[in-house]
Amino acid sequence: MKTIAHVRVTPEGAVLDGNHISDALLTGLYREFAGDYPKFFKMDSLCRLGFVAAELLLKGTSAEERADAAVVLFNRNGSLVTDRNYQKTISGADFFPSPALFVYTLANIVTGEIAIRHKIYGETSFYVMPACDPGQIDDIAEDLFLTTSPSFVLTGWVDYNDENDYLADMKIMTR
DSSP states (O other): OEEEEEEEEETTEEEETTEEEEOOOHHHHHHHHTOOOGGGGGSOHHHHHHHHHHHHHHTTSOHHHHHTOEEEEEESSTTHHHHHHHHHHHSSTTOOOOHHHHTTSSTTHHHHHHHHHHTOOSOEEEEEOSSOOHHHHHHHHHHHHHHTOOSOEEEEEEEEEETTEEEEEEEEEEO
């Protein structure tokens, strides 16, 4: 397998293919590199992180390539930040569940948001694992090439704890 693009997004900024491209935080990165998807502001933080990283990675791909691609992401915390925020809306005397938060209580929503935005019709999966294991991530991506023959796999680690602690380390891999 071959990595054809790599992005790393942290609170310190974004690095694309080894080049530091911005010091902006997530919303700043969105405004700088995408800016035309109003649904971004309704997403939870995990989705925003994955969405921005995917925007940076997928700029150089064609619609034809994206149609047959796969998206497989990983993290340690699932959607825990949003789960906790949702729990607050259903606890106590002022019980009012938030449907806007509920939809994001599944970590795989980030893969769906990326697939919808970029018209990716291939496999989408989200795995929760105890720690980032690049070897296991690569093995799962490689298995996709054996079973579904995608044009490429958008894969990597996307984990959000809070505005000072998040990491998207994602790449596009080909056969």
